[in-house]
Amino acid sequence: xxxxxxRVVYDKECKKLKDLTKKGAESxxxxxxxxxxxxxxxxxxxxxxxxxxxxxxINKLRDEKLLQQLSELIQGVDKNVDIYGGVPQExxxxxxxxxxSRSSGKL
Numbered sequence: 001x002x003x004x005x006x007r008v009v010y011d012k013e014c015k016k017l018k019d020l021t022k023k024g025a026e027s028x029x030x031x032x033x034x035x036x037x038x039x040x041x042x043x044x045x046x047x048x049x050x051x052x053x054x055x056x057x058i059n060k061l062r063d064e065k066l067l068q069q070l071s072e073l074i075q076g077v078d079k080n081v082d083i084y085g086g087v088p089q090e091x092x093x094x095x096x097x098x099x100x101s102r103s104s105g106k107l
Contacts, residue, residue, distance in 0.1 A: 006043045
């Protein structure tokens with residue numbers, strides 16, 4: 001990824017800047033490396049922001065899809081409750097079993 005490459009270069013240039021400062025290098029050399037470090041940091045920040053926006057969008061789409069599926073499931077359960085309202089579970093199971101045995105001729 002581009003962000004990882006920028007980070008590697010950023011780390012390298014930060015070390016270079018530190019070494020130049022320690023050695024007392026010319027101010028123009030330090031300034032050039034300092035500007036480069038600042039630009040790399042900006043690129044890293046932009047990359048992270050971009051990836052965060054994509055991640056939020058993916059999560060939103062996933063949640064919307066799951067919400068839709070959950071809504072359909074609840075509607076299905078509501079229909080079953082309406083159909084089998086006050087009927088005990090055992091009676092529903094027996095009713096389904098008798099339908100199966102009558103239609104297929106098997107138990």
